[in-house]
Amino acid sequence: MCLKLEKELIYDRNENYLNITDENQYDFATLIYTVIMALLHLLTEKNYYNIFLEVLKKGGSFFLDVFTEHKYNVFTESNNWYFRNNGGFWSPEGYIELNQNLNYDGYTSLEQTTIITIKHPRVLPLFHL
Structure with a gap:
């Protein structure tokens, strides 16, 4: 099924959405x-x-978008670490990535990523409520 659009859609915008004015x-x-x-x-x-x-x-x-009850039920607790010598998703410089996944009561889970670089160590908690 094809729908006719009455307005032209803008889809080629490429910028940092944190700075949108x-x-x-x-x-x-x-x-x-x-x-x-x-x-x-x-x-x-x-x-x-x-x-x-x-x-x-x-x-x-x-x-x-949010996570479903199914996502919570199949979420597994784990601890992993990676050495990204040439950089990667979290940083252009080399870093160590520590990951920890935890389940809590009430359909809450945590995917915690700790990024350790020479200049900017940081923790990125992703709570799913």
């Missing part, structure tokens, strides 16, 4: 939950408000 521009916005949680340490209250509210037109909708 658009206001009242969009009818619909979506964000991947794990992405926002991984970047939580970078966000300020203003960034949150901007990302979730200011970019939408009045009456606009925001979609945030």
